[in-house]
Amino acid sequence: MGQVIAVVSQKGGVGKTTTAINLAAALARRGLKTLLVDADPQGSVRFGLGLSASATRLGLSDFLSGTHEMHEIVRPTTLPWLRVVSVGSVSESASHDQYQKMLADSPRTAELLDRARARGYAVVVDTPPGLGPVVHRVLSSSQHVLVPLQCEPLALQTTTQILRGIRAALAANPSLSMAGILLTMVEPGNAASERVAAYVREQLPAGLVLDMTVPRTAASVDAFAAGQPVVLRAPDDAAAIAYRDLAAQLAGRLE
Amino acid sequence: MGQVIAVVSQKGGVGKTTTAINLAAALARRGLKTLLVDADPQGSVRFGLGLSASATRLGLSDFLSGTHEMHEIVRPTTLPWLRVVSVGSVSESASHDQYQKMLADSPRTAELLDRARARGYAVVVDTPPGLGPVVHRVLSSSQHVLVPLQCEPLALQTTTQILRGIRAALAANPSLSMAGILLTMVEPGNAASERVAAYVREQLPAGLVLDMTVPRTAASVDAFAAGQPVVLRAPDDAAAIAYRDLAAQLAGRLE
Ligand SMILES: Nc1ncnc2c1ncn2[C@@H]1O[C@H](COP(=O)(O)OP(=O)(O)OP(=O)(O)O)[C@@H](O)[C@H]1O
Ligand SMILES: Nc1ncnc2c1ncn2[C@@H]1O[C@H](COP(=O)(O)OP(=O)(O)OP(=O)(O)O)[C@@H](O)[C@H]1O
Ligand SMILES: [Mg+2]
Numbered sequence: 001m002g003q004v005i006a007v008v009s010q011k012g013g014v015g016k017t018t019t020a021i022n023l024a025a026a027l028a029r030r031g032l033k034t035l036l037v038d039a040d041p042q043g044s045v046r047f048g049l050g051l052s053a054s055a056t057r058l059g060l061s062d063f064l065s066g067t068h069e070m071h072e073i074v075r076p077t078t079l080p081w082l083r084v085v086s087v088g089s090v091s092e093s094a095s096h097d098q099y100q101k102m103l104a105d106s107p108r109t110a111e112l113l114d115r116a117r118a119r120g121y122a123v124v125v126d127t128p129p130g131l132g133p134v135v136h137r138v139l140s141s142s143q144h145v146l147v148p149l150q151c152e153p154l155a156l157q158t159t160t161q162i163l164r165g166i167r168a169a170l171a172a173n174p175s176l177s178m179a180g181i182l183l184t185m186v187e188p189g190n191a192a193s194e195r196v197a198a199y200v201r202e203q204l205p206a207g208l209v210l211d212m213t214v215p216r217t218a219a220s221v222d223a224f225a226a227g228q229p230v231v232l233r234a235p236d237d238a239a240a241i242a243y244r245d246l247a248a249q250l251a252g253r254l255e
Numbered sequence: 256m257g258q259v260i261a262v263v264s265q266k267g268g269v270g271k272t273t274t275a276i277n278l279a280a281a282l283a284r285r286g287l288k289t290l291l292v293d294a295d296p297q298g299s300v301r302f303g304l305g306l307s308a309s310a311t312r313l314g315l316s317d318f319l320s321g322t323h324e325m326h327e328i329v330r331p332t333t334l335p336w337l338r339v340v341s342v343g344s345v346s347e348s349a350s351h352d353q354y355q356k357m358l359a360d361s362p363r364t365a366e367l368l369d370r371a372r373a374r375g376y377a378v379v380v381d382t383p384p385g386l387g388p389v390v391h392r393v394l395s396s397s398q399h400v401l402v403p404l405q406c407e408p409l410a411l412q413t414t415t416q417i418l419r420g421i422r423a424a425l426a427a428n429p430s431l432s433m434a435g436i437l438l439t440m441v442e443p444g445n446a447a448s449e450r451v452a453a454y455v456r457e458q459l460p461a462g463l464v465l466d467m468t469v470p471r472t473a474a475s476v477d478a479f480a481a482g483q484p485v486v487l488r489a490p491d492d493a494a495a496i497a498y499r500d501l502a503a504q505l506a507g508r509l510e
């Protein structure tokens with residue numbers, strides 16, 4: 001029975017999608033049967049994997065609305081053990097209100113995640129920024145939660161808030177556990193960035209902050225533009241190495 | 256009668272809060288009576304202005320729930336002509352679902368914005384990432400919308416989506432007009448960043464992309480850490496200059 005890990009942060013632009021894509025690709029490269037699910041109506045996962053609009057037209061939002069079944073929305077990728085569920089047709093609509101309500105009220109999210117687990121998938125879920133209904137619904141059906149934290153001063157000030165939200169989710173779902181905080185976009189040699197990394201390690205309980213940190217690299221930005229996870233496109237890049245380390249550390253828990 | 260400008264993007268981490276704070280501070284420095292409203296439950300505006308937790312404990316969410324009146328939530332700042340409404344007590348709660356529903360259903364947001372305009376305020380509203388109920392409600396009571404676009408490849412791919420959302424909001428509110436797209440975190444000399452800037456200017460209708468661009472600068476990051484808008488803390492910094500240019504261009508429309 002596989003496990004579900006949700007990548008969550010209330011802060012925007014901290015590397016949730018980049019982390020979800022690269023963790024999923026690195027798990028698949030280790031031979032784990034992996035399903036990457038995009039629950040963010042922005043639908044960025046498809047860009048990071050270079051999937052065409054037509055291949056990802058149907059996805060989670062179409063399964064939720066009951067118009068399509070699981071076999072119609074789970075897509076193969078060029079990577080053998082990696083399948084993906086895009087967010088689907090909601091990403092073409094001007095308003096995401098309806099999708100949020102649907103996801104918050106429908107039992108179909110839990111159904112999708114449970115069926116994927118029963119088929120032996122390790123499931124990685126990308127979520128929208130915030131602590132709203134989408135994130136809560138996903139966390140109520142997950143077993144692990146990973147919190148990327150951008151290494152910038154502002155991200156520090158909002159850490160208490162995300163940890164408060166996670167604590168509430170952990171209390172509401174006894175089978176959920178904290179995979180850890182992943183420091184992202186670290187800039188070695190940049191004093192502000194190093195100060196943030198040091199402060200987070202000092203202030204937060206030991207073991208909460210993962211050992212590996214993901215540096216800000218040009219290869220990561222280029223990889224997204226090229227529609228390929230950096231772990232595949234530039235395996236020797238420092239960010240790719242960090243994401244492989246992350247997959248190595250989490251793989252045992254997700255099978 | 257002042258006007259309301261909402262700073263909106265469905266993408267996270269593109270510089271919405273940084274732009275809202277610096278635009279408001281630069282307008283106030285020009286002598287415009289300015290009100291900065293934080294509609295994002297993350298409540299980052301308070302950090303960017305260095306306001307204490309106790310000074311901002313009550314704000315928009317407390318006005319919406321009907322427990323507090325306008326005079327209790329409008330706060331002075333160290334800058335003459337700049338007042339601020341923080342997001343209030345929702346930023347202390349573990350879940351933002353309730354706040355989203357309240358804001359979407361309550362007429363109190365429109366009431367707050369209309370009363371501020373009637374008192375001659377130019378109003379700048381920071382919004383959460385996304386195209387959900389909070390953003391729609393704010394846009395239905397605004398006269399201008401400003402869209403920061405981070406100069407990174409991924410932000411390009413999601414531009415169509417934000418423009419689709421804005422077009423729908425423009426159709427729903429005839430008094431709303433597009434102030435423009437503001438390129439942020441531009442990195443002169445970085446090929447990927449320059450490619451994005453050039454592509455956006457070529458592909459989007461003339462006049463949609465504002466002339467000034469905001470470069471990525473260390474002073475902007477430090478300013479946030481220090482709790483002061485970069486236009487005040489480092490007036491000669493390239494980002495501060497760009498934000499002053501933005502205020503000069505928009506001031507006439509917001510009075
Ligand atoms: N290690 C890295 N090095 C350089 N750039 C990075 C890195 N990780 C992410 N980025 C860039 O930072 C931006 C934000 O990343 P991403 O979109 O993954 O964040 P997010 O948290 O998913 O954002 P959102 O809140 O909008 O969902 C993107 O332009 C991405 O290319
Ligand atoms: N011109 C700039 N130069 C350098 N860093 C910047 C600049 N503008 C913003 N930043 C940094 O980028 C990060 C994201 O900015 P900000 O929080 O303003 O974005 P946002 O769109 O409001 O994010 P969210 O989606 O979480 O609300 C912050 O750490 C901020 O300090
Ligand atoms: Mg994302």
Ligand SMILES: [Mg+2]
Pocket residue numbers: 271272273295299381382
């Ligand atoms: Mg913000």
